[in-house]
Amino acid sequence: MQALHFGGDYNPEQWPEQVWADDVELMRTAHVNLVTVGVFSWSRLQPGPDEFDFGWLDRVLDLLDDAGIGACLATPTASPPPWFTRLHPDAMPVTRDGIRLTHGSRDTYCVNAPAYRAASTRIADALGARYAGHRALRMWHVHNEYGTPCYCDHCATGFQVWLAGRYGDTDALNDAWSTDFWSQRYREWDEVLPPRVTQYLSNPAQVLDYRRFVSDSMLRHYIDQRETLRAASRAPITTNFVLGGWVPVDHARWAREVDVVAIDNYPSSVDDHLTERAFAADLARGWARAAGHPDGRWLLMEHAPGAVHSGGVVRALAAGQAREAALTYLDRGAVGVMYFQWRASRGGAEQWHPAIVPHEGAAAPIFQEISLLGAELAGRSPTAVSAQVALIFDELTMWAWQAPHVPSRDIDYEKMAYRWHGVLGGAGSAVDVVPVTASLSGYRLVVAPALYLMSQAVHTALRGYVLEGGTLVLTFASGLVDDCARVTPGALDDLIGARIVRHTPLLSDETVALAGTDAVGRRWFDQLEVTDARVTLQTADGAAAVIEHRFGAGLVRYLATDLDERQLLDTLADVRKGSAE
Amino acid sequence: MQALHFGGDYNPEQWPEQVWADDVELMRTAHVNLVTVGVFSWSRLQPGPDEFDFGWLDRVLDLLDDAGIGACLATPTASPPPWFTRLHPDAMPVTRDGIRLTHGSRDTYCVNAPAYRAASTRIADALGARYAGHRALRMWHVHNEYGTPCYCDHCATGFQVWLAGRYGDTDALNDAWSTDFWSQRYREWDEVLPPRVTQYLSNPAQVLDYRRFVSDSMLRHYIDQRETLRAASRAPITTNFVLGGWVPVDHARWAREVDVVAIDNYPSSVDDHLTERAFAADLARGWARAAGHPDGRWLLMEHAPGAVHSGGVVRALAAGQAREAALTYLDRGAVGVMYFQWRASRGGAEQWHPAIVPHEGAAAPIFQEISLLGAELAGRSPTAVSAQVALIFDELTMWAWQAPHVPSRDIDYEKMAYRWHGVLGGAGSAVDVVPVTASLSGYRLVVAPALYLMSQAVHTALRGYVLEGGTLVLTFASGLVDDCARVTPGALDDLIGARIVRHTPLLSDETVALAGTDAVGRRWFDQLEVTDARVTLQTADGAAAVIEHRFGAGLVRYLATDLDERQLLDTLADVRKGSAE
Amino acid sequence: MQALHFGGDYNPEQWPEQVWADDVELMRTAHVNLVTVGVFSWSRLQPGPDEFDFGWLDRVLDLLDDAGIGACLATPTASPPPWFTRLHPDAMPVTRDGIRLTHGSRDTYCVNAPAYRAASTRIADALGARYAGHRALRMWHVHNEYGTPCYCDHCATGFQVWLAGRYGDTDALNDAWSTDFWSQRYREWDEVLPPRVTQYLSNPAQVLDYRRFVSDSMLRHYIDQRETLRAASRAPITTNFVLGGWVPVDHARWAREVDVVAIDNYPSSVDDHLTERAFAADLARGWARAAGHPDGRWLLMEHAPGAVHSGGVVRALAAGQAREAALTYLDRGAVGVMYFQWRASRGGAEQWHPAIVPHEGAAAPIFQEISLLGAELAGRSPTAVSAQVALIFDELTMWAWQAPHVPSRDIDYEKMAYRWHGVLGGAGSAVDVVPVTASLSGYRLVVAPALYLMSQAVHTALRGYVLEGGTLVLTFASGLVDDCARVTPGALDDLIGARIVRHTPLLSDETVALAGTDAVGRRWFDQLEVTDARVTLQTADGAAAVIEHRFGAGLVRYLATDLDERQLLDTLADVRKGSAE
Numbered sequence A, B, C: 001m002q003a004l005h006f007g008g009d010y011n012p013e014q015w016p017e018q019v020w021a022d023d024v025e026l027m028r029t030a031h032v033n034l035v036t037v038g039v040f041s042w043s044r045l046q047p048g049p050d051e052f053d054f055g056w057l058d059r060v061l062d063l064l065d066d067a068g069i070g071a072c073l074a075t076p077t078a079s080p081p082p083w084f085t086r087l088h089p090d091a092m093p094v095t096r097d098g099i100r101l102t103h104g105s106r107d108t109y110c111v112n113a114p115a116y117r118a119a120s121t122r123i124a125d126a127l128g129a130r131y132a133g134h135r136a137l138r139m140w141h142v143h144n145e146y147g148t149p150c151y152c153d154h155c156a157t158g159f160q161v162w163l164a165g166r167y168g169d170t171d172a173l174n175d176a177w178s179t180d181f182w183s184q185r186y187r188e189w190d191e192v193l194p195p196r197v198t199q200y201l202s203n204p205a206q207v208l209d210y211r212r213f214v215s216d217s218m219l220r221h222y223i224d225q226r227e228t229l230r231a232a233s234r235a236p237i238t239t240n241f242v243l244g245g246w247v248p249v250d251h252a253r254w255a256r257e258v259d260v261v262a263i264d265n266y267p268s269s270v271d272d273h274l275t276e277r278a279f280a281a282d283l284a285r286g287w288a289r290a291a292g293h294p295d296g297r298w299l300l301m302e303h304a305p306g307a308v309h310s311g312g313v314v315r316a317l318a319a320g321q322a323r324e325a326a327l328t329y330l331d332r333g334a335v336g337v338m339y340f341q342w343r344a345s346r347g348g349a350e351q352w353h354p355a356i357v358p359h360e361g362a363a364a365p366i367f368q369e370i371s372l373l374g375a376e377l378a379g380r381s382p383t384a385v386s387a388q389v390a391l392i393f394d395e396l397t398m399w400a401w402q403a404p405h406v407p408s409r410d411i412d413y414e415k416m417a418y419r420w421h422g423v424l425g426g427a428g429s430a431v432d433v434v435p436v437t438a439s440l441s442g443y444r445l446v447v448a449p450a451l452y453l454m455s456q457a458v459h460t461a462l463r464g465y466v467l468e469g470g471t472l473v474l475t476f477a478s479g480l481v482d483d484c485a486r487v488t489p490g491a492l493d494d495l496i497g498a499r500i501v502r503h504t505p506l507l508s509d510e511t512v513a514l515a516g517t518d519a520v521g522r523r524w525f526d527q528l529e530v531t532d533a534r535v536t537l538q539t540a541d542g543a544a545a546v547i548e549h550r551f552g553a554g555l556v557r558y559l560a561t562d563l564d565e566r567q568l569l570d571t572l573a574d575v576r577k578g579s580a581e
Helices: A017-029 A055-066 A082-087 A114-131 A153-167 A170-177 A204-232 A251-257 A273-290 A321-330 A365-377 A395-401 A413-425 A456-467 A565-577 B017-029 B055-066 B082-087 B114-131 B153-167 B170-177 B204-232 B251-257 B273-290 B321-330 B365-377 B395-400 B413-425 B456-467 B565-577 C017-029 C055-066 C082-087 C114-131 C153-167 C170-177 C204-232 C251-257 C273-290 C321-330 C365-377 C395-401 C413-425 C456-467 C565-577
Strands: A005-010 A034-037 A070-074 A137-141 A240-242 A261-264 A298-302 A307-310 A313-316 A334-339 A389-392 A431-434 A445-448 A471-475 A498-505 A520-530 A534-538 A544-551 A554-559 A561-563 B005-010 B034-037 B070-074 B137-141 B240-242 B261-264 B298-302 B307-310 B313-316 B334-339 B389-392 B431-434 B445-448 B471-475 B498-505 B520-530 B534-538 B544-551 B554-559 B561-563 C005-010 C034-037 C070-074 C137-141 C240-242 C261-264 C298-302 C307-310 C313-316 C334-339 C389-392 C431-434 C445-448 C471-475 C498-505 C520-530 C534-538 C544-551 C554-559 C561-563
Touching: A005 A298, A017 A055, A034 A055, A034 A137, A034 A334, A055 A070, A055 A114, A082 A114, A114 A204, A153 A170, A153 A204, A170 A204, A204 A251, A204 A395, A251 A273, A261 A273, A273 A298, A273 A321, A273 A413, A273 A431, A313 C498, A321 A334, A321 A365, A389 A413, A395 A413, A413 A431, A413 A445, A413 A565, A445 A456, A456 A471, A456 A544, A456 A554, A471 A565, A498 A544, A498 B313, A520 A544, A554 A561, A554 A565, A561 A565, B005 B298, B017 B055, B034 B055, B034 B137, B034 B334, B055 B070, B055 B114, B082 B114, B114 B204, B153 B170, B153 B204, B170 B204, B204 B251, B204 B395, B251 B273, B261 B273, B273 B298, B273 B321, B273 B413, B273 B431, B321 B334, B321 B365, B389 B413, B395 B413, B413 B431, B413 B565, B445 B456, B456 B471, B456 B544, B456 B554, B471 B565, B498 B544, B498 C313, B520 B544, B544 B561, B554 B561, B554 B565, B561 B565, C005 C298, C017 C055, C034 C055, C034 C137, C034 C334, C055 C070, C055 C114, C082 C114, C114 C204, C153 C170, C153 C204, C170 C204, C204 C251, C204 C395, C251 C273, C261 C273, C273 C298, C273 C321, C273 C413, C273 C431, C321 C334, C321 C365, C389 C413, C395 C413, C413 C431, C413 C445, C413 C565, C445 C456, C456 C471, C456 C544, C456 C554, C471 C565, C498 C544, C520 C544, C554 C561, C554 C565, C561 C565
Parallel strands: A005 A034, A005 A334, A034 A070, A070 A137, A240 A261, A261 A298, A298 A334, A389 A431, A389 A445, A445 A471, A471 A554, B005 B034, B005 B334, B034 B070, B070 B137, B240 B261, B261 B298, B298 B334, B389 B431, B389 B445, B445 B471, B471 B554, C005 C034, C005 C334, C034 C070, C070 C137, C240 C261, C261 C298, C298 C334, C389 C431, C389 C445, C445 C471, C471 C554
Antiparallel strands: A307 A313, A498 A520, A520 A561, A534 A544, A544 A554, B307 B313, B498 B520, B520 B561, B534 B544, B544 B554, C307 C313, C498 C520, C520 C561, C534 C544, C544 C554
């Protein structure tokens, strides 16, 4: 039987050495079997440019190993020490406004700065060399929560090279970016810049490509370290994904480069935290499955014990909710549940962050609750989850919806995904939340709400899925632009069996009355000229609101407006039961 | 019969050449007779510093001419190409915070940068030389929506020279700017800077003069091009004014420098869009009339077809509203109604901007609606509007109300002007919205609400108008400062026949009860000591709320508080009917 | 009998000399006996780097003296002239974002810039030399409202030196700042920077020390001038404190360096302005008393006549309120009430600031009201206030509550202090609002709400006070961190006679039901394990909500939650009456 990982981030360097033995004893009490060590240890491991100090970490790992506790050993590159930033000010990130940040927090680096790339590989190499053979080593944890964007000159140069690789010549770039709008035509690569602050609206294709470039730049930084570690060690290597619309990481692509998909999850709501966790879990599994990880297994690398911690604010959850949270992840395929963090920090910027051992010590209720949970989970192994239904959640589309100029400001792509997740998974059914690049052939039903951006490959893949018998639900506000954010009128017409004559975003207080129900449509209405489809729901005025189109061996249902949850359940009743097949 | 202009911005460089013939055919269908070409074509017309490419534009203009469609030919200076900004980074605008913007949008230029001025004149000269004799040419459209402020060192130097010209010596500047407050006395011109970011409140006179300077700098940039074009061509020359409190352009002054006053108009509200359009139209006519353009004729250079487009958000108008919008402008003296834009852009920052030919193509309802309108207007000629009533709307006063320190934060000058416009024009009466510099002698009634800033010339002009028999309505919050934003206590006393003892801005929930009505006063109350006037409305406490003063052959009515719309109508009933004369 | 100071800021340099005689005459009418002169006169007193002009100030002081009016003579260093900033751009303040401010307002200086320090001392020296013997001189007013923070390189260097002085070596700094969190360990002093803009949350200890450093830097600038003036003159020397959470001045420490504590007071609310004034007055007296000034006497250096002036907005107070305001200060020990300003400025950034002589002149109601007040106060001498109750208001704690990561966002330290002030002073009882460094032995009752930050010295002082018989009321959210913002679990347990097992910040709509009352607890709840205390109020669930602990000869009451005002009054009924002693 494979045991679950159970534990969390452990930062022994914050405490005198005599506390370490207590920690290990308490870990055993709590049935902890894995701790993440070293995430923020760079300034301790490499106190100066040419000075290393591994003695303390040796002792920590030995102590852990003696107690049978494994280590998820981090490379500390997310927090360069002050000496580094003083030597290499050009490696500090620069904002869109041209303001260079400095140290004093964490995450102060530019992944395109040569000095930072070299320093990162060097410390990773030193850790690999020293600890590849340590008995406590279970896993490598590269960096932490990749997410610092930068707009510096290193990035500008890197972006030009990346674009040259993507487009070949500037003519192709000009076409892809539609630069004839507003006289932005580029002649030479070095005229192209990151989307720095400018006078008015930015070019959406430039912004989108820049996010792709930043993701790729970070991925290269990750791979540099992974290869360095791989050369020394056979332990699995990963990094912890942080979720959120601001993160410039294409997680679906990254999932193929990690040995296990690992996410951190920090819900924002006390009331709906389990819903948020369920979505994140199904999404992590979806990324893992799409990237070919067996059974879609994934690891919850961080969450806050017994509390919600969001936006710098901590709110306690009721007793018992920590267990509910853990089970929510485990029932959805997590191979372990880990916390940030083991012992609360006395000082520093997150001193009030929840911890398994809080400031009040091991007598505090949370330690008891986590310990009981540890005991309960000790006998459990990972759950294999099999889903027949997939919800497509596409980060490129999420980014595209963030453009300064979109057809409607009332479409919140992430909230819409949450709502659909609730509808599809409502009765406890398993739902994979998958990227648009996933193989869909195994699913009976695939739902893709508001899939604004669709590349040609996505068009082909969705058609292929339906042609072979799949049932696909699409909605308004889908397929509007291609992967360069260029409008693609009529791109769905053949697939849905209707011509979309006019897109009408609705004002927030406008609704569309539906025939035979008191439910209404909101947010958007597509005026359809039905060609080959069948109308399954009409507006009170007799316009098509939902249509169904047999396409090859499969079926496409298209929703021309945003239905409320009850109406969605009605509308999908048959396809959810598989009756449409 | 003079035909109306009907058409819009046409950007053929965004489309393959084979689309152009379709465009021209559709234009004929829609009765389009004028299109604006070249606004954002700089990077196509001048692909490099010493390289020009006019071939494509030749073909466009020939195609248009063959179809009998005229061209409003733009100089493309609002959007310098990337090669320009790379060669001349010092020509990019700098914010108040000292942040230099870069290309990637539009409007990235500093009108005081020598390189930009030279490049602008050069491309204007090239266009003039090539197209002065083209048969399609109907009009020159210099630049686009002047509005980029800048605080760079070129501007600082320019400001110093401008101030030296205005004030002669620093003593006069110190007096005008009241620099003895907060120890700001200047000894040398080069100590004077643009109102860049500072520790606390800025000097209001400095801020006001800086807006004047920016307006004059932009005007010089316009005139540079106008003179260049004039030397080659006899076609009328204009630029399109963009409206809004942020725009640093003194439109009343500029109106004297264009051959036809042209405005762009983008209302913000779906419900009140016609009201907003009516105000803008009456204002454009007011500028035109005050600048001596015959009959106050003016051109609507841009508006959004069938939609409201404001703040990056598009909201569709109901069918028929596009026609209503056009008639609103035409009934108020527009010599044409033009749209932005002809064909929707596939990509770029405004890809969702409304267009006559939307992404869905000419089958879409909006194209049909505009085409019918085109047919209807083909038989119409410009309307001459004659107004007996004028509403003063003064951009200097609007700017002055934006100071960081004003007597009340609850006076919204623009909204107040809108409200008065509604009151005066309510029953369909023609109202000229005129600048404070307009000749008033032709009007029976002139209303000037909240005219905070009044120069000596304005004081003289208003008195002159009344002395000769005019009826003038003034309100609270008028004449409080001079043209250097210095307080001028008692400046209106002789004119209104009362002494204003105390200004009291009212809190938003405070009201003043009025005698004999359930209407109330709001926002402000002036305590008056009546000398020569007659009280026509009292507060419930017996204080004067509205007074009337015979002054020379005319009459001045003064409102000490902000009355509601109904009360305003009552109060003005006699003067609106001319009974007061 | 000692006369009260009565008068205000007088800026004669803003007016032609012929106005001065009128001013002095009106001052006599208003019974003004002291005016503050020269606050913003630097550019007049020193028109160029090596040029001085004292003639006009000689004449002003002579005029005043002839009329028996004293001068509070300011050094003008809060507003360096433009020539200074042009010569020394490095002396302009820099924001956290690295943006350097420029002149054009006031307060544009960096107290750590050598050129600014030298120029400040030079002008102070010149003033001292010239006016030490002038008969009008009553007091020196150094600078104005110290409050400009800066993050420039001068400050960085100064901060490093200051830290070396405070901590000795970087090991001690690393321990104090908990730099092992997020890998911030410093090796060399020059790696340590001001808390400039960084990628994520700042280190709270760094932020706190930076505020201390800025306060000390400003204090050094004050002392430089004070020593210069003292060498020439025996007149009392002070500076005017400006209140507000943004001000980086440790006023309790500064109070020991001024001859009389002087504050400016600008309430924000029209309805509660007297409450705000009462708090400020009791606070000023508390600072004065704690610093050893006899009877806790203090001076109101500025307030707005007959109006509230806050955030650039002026709102008039009702007739009679100016008198109420003055009496509120005087009843609380003020040795004078002074206004900003004497005569309203015609121009400049505060031209609408209230004044004793407003734009409308001496006939205006406010001049009459102030004149009557002056007459009334002419026969009055300072009130000696004796309080048996003290409310602790600690600026370090206020700063600590502003950290980006605190246990609760719903604790508003300043509002909580206001509320307690209302409770304690409700029935007109005298309450000293004192710093945490005050000697407490004279008070019967001391209340310290939400005293988040407690140094070891504070712990000792509070225990000493209780041991010797005092009654101390503490609340939740107290003693959570030490003076380096490090968490100190259990730090209050011995004092309150209970162990705090868990801190639970409550959501804004959560409440705690209390036994035997319909009042509720809010904001926070501490779960207590009572050891030696007695429970005096329980929750409906039987948990301790208020406990009482005999400690030495005294008594400590601890509130585990935030009670409403009525419940606070009930809870404190006995201790307010002294029955607990």
